[in-house]
Amino acid sequence: MTEESAHGGERPGEPRSTAAIRADGGDESVVRRDRFSGGPARSFLSSLAADERIFEADIEVDRAHVVMLAEQGIVEDDVAGQILTALDAIEVDGHGSLPDGEDVHEAIETAVIERIGAEGGKMHTARSRNDEVAACIRYRLREDVLEAVETTLALREALLEVAEAHTETIMPGYTHLQPAQPTTVAHWAAAYEGAVRRDTKRLLEAYGRINESPLGGAAFAGTTFDIDRERTAELLGFDKLVENSMDASSSRDFLLETVQALSTHATTLSGLAEDVIIFANRGFVDLADDYSSTSSIMPQKKNPDTLELVRAVAGDAAGATQGLTTTLKGLPRAYNRDLQRATTHAWETVDAVTEASEVAAGAVATADWNEDELAAEAGAGFSTATGVADLLAANGLPFRTAHELVAHAAENGGGYDALEDAARDVLGEPLESLADPGAVEDALDPVESVASRDSHGGPAPEAVAEQLEGAREALSADRETLESTSESLEAAHDALREEVNDYV
Numbered sequence: 001m002t003e004e005s006a007h008g009g010e011r012p013g014e015p016r017s018t019a020a021i022r023a024d025g026g027d028e029s030v031v032r033r034d035r036f037s038g039g040p041a042r043s044f045l046s047s048l049a050a051d052e053r054i055f056e057a058d059i060e061v062d063r064a065h066v067v068m069l070a071e072q073g074i075v076e077d078d079v080a081g082q083i084l085t086a087l088d089a090i091e092v093d094g095h096g097s098l099p100d101g102e103d104v105h106e107a108i109e110t111a112v113i114e115r116i117g118a119e120g121g122k123m124h125t126a127r128s129r130n131d132e133v134a135a136c137i138r139y140r141l142r143e144d145v146l147e148a149v150e151t152t153l154a155l156r157e158a159l160l161e162v163a164e165a166h167t168e169t170i171m172p173g174y175t176h177l178q179p180a181q182p183t184t185v186a187h188w189a190a191a192y193e194g195a196v197r198r199d200t201k202r203l204l205e206a207y208g209r210i211n212e213s214p215l216g217g218a219a220f221a222g223t224t225f226d227i228d229r230e231r232t233a234e235l236l237g238f239d240k241l242v243e244n245s246m247d248a249s250s251s252r253d254f255l256l257e258t259v260q261a262l263s264t265h266a267t268t269l270s271g272l273a274e275d276v277i278i279f280a281n282r283g284f285v286d287l288a289d290d291y292s293s294t295s296s297i298m299p300q301k302k303n304p305d306t307l308e309l310v311r312a313v314a315g316d317a318a319g320a321t322q323g324l325t326t327t328l329k330g331l332p333r334a335y336n337r338d339l340q341r342a343t344t345h346a347w348e349t350v351d352a353v354t355e356a357s358e359v360a361a362g363a364v365a366t367a368d369w370n371e372d373e374l375a376a377e378a379g380a381g382f383s384t385a386t387g388v389a390d391l392l393a394a395n396g397l398p399f400r401t402a403h404e405l406v407a408h409a410a411e412n413g414g415g416y417d418a419l420e421d422a423a424r425d426v427l428g429e430p431l432e433s434l435a436d437p438g439a440v441e442d443a444l445d446p447v448e449s450v451a452s453r454d455s456h457g458g459p460a461p462e463a464v465a466e467q468l469e470g471a472r473e474a475l476s477a478d479r480e481t482l483e484s485t486s487e488s489l490e491a492a493h494d495a496l497r498e499e500v501n502d503y504v
Helices: 050-071 077-093 104-116 118-124 129-165 185-210 229-235 245-250 253-281 305-329 339-366 371-377 385-394 399-410 416-427 437-444 446-452 461-501
Strands: 170-175 178-184
Touching (some): 050 118, 050 229, 050 461, 077 118, 104 118, 104 129, 129 245, 129 253, 129 339, 170 185, 170 446, 178 185, 178 385, 178 446, 229 461, 253 305, 385 399, 385 437, 399 416, 416 437, 437 446
16 A cells, blocks of 8 residues: 555556566566665565455556556547556456555456556556555445444344344343333334434445545645546545545545544444343343354353443453554655555454344344343332432422432332332331322332333333334434345446446
């Protein structure tokens, strides 16, 4: 992923020098001059192995660029055909067959020249490896981001299926990991669906800024050739251009935004994993064997290992965000070799978070909820206390007074008798003078407590049903966006292939 001149030092029709095109297996490079072709630092500088990730992207970028050059009359049609034919063969042979080079871009160009001679060097006319690598990274990363988006949709589907099956399954709700108020499994699952939905949106928004073409920016200052930047963007399926040539070749904020969005999603996944791990510990949920493991010496153990690893990915993603930020924070415009190290953070993060998201979806989809255990624990710790205080407040007692009364009852174990004693101790009057005894009994019941909290977004089955309806609509809309985006990229790929076929 190294720096190169805007047009490789040649004009159309001018072959490169003998030294520049030598490909006889010696120490010289067909791209670098002999002075810069060897030495102990070459392996340190090389990104060829890591560039396997963008090998296919580079071939496509090369094709689009050569087609544009031919259409603009910058490269002769027959030469374009030879180059494109060579690129087809190189793609078939694969990354492993490339000659040595500092990066995949140099190696592919070398391979083309080895096949067709000096004329192959015309493929690099009117561009730099700076705008080339930026285009390749964007081309590949957008596919990875769409795959990550797909896993968020699968996770949302799994959460919605759980919610739809458990709208009346009572469970304990917690704050500070202490019993707080009873809720439902559906309300819990819908809460995470909402968070993952925002993660989807962040990734789709990042995709929009990834899918902008930097080609034509050259080293950073554009080119003297009459190129058509819009045409290469169209051939590669980019939505628009990165307008400024310096910005096009040197900026990597799209990488940072993507890693940040992935890190946010990893944080959501970590919270989800932590909840399920705790629920499994308390017997509320049983993970499928496919998402569990056992001990090497304790045969009774069933460990939520997969979710523990999902939880750990959040740390990796946060570290990548910090690492990438630190790499980028002090770079001047335009191109700097530091950027070669920046991309690794994105690849590692998108791979890890995508896999973690997929695993989380599977774990949620196949888990078995223990409804009896959940119901038995739903009222633990006097978790219906807030509902009783709300009832007293609704009957005219100041909420702070009601809060004090119920807190006094909680100190004595809660329940109706404790509330009766608290009413006499705090206010000097019987509980029945403050609220109907039947209403108090209902407020103490976890099922009735949940049913009473039917405010918008609340846990009551009717309120959750409304949430799930909106969530289903949002999921459908995001699926359509993903499908249409993927189809657009596929259509661009097919259109480029048709253009290439006109020359080969």
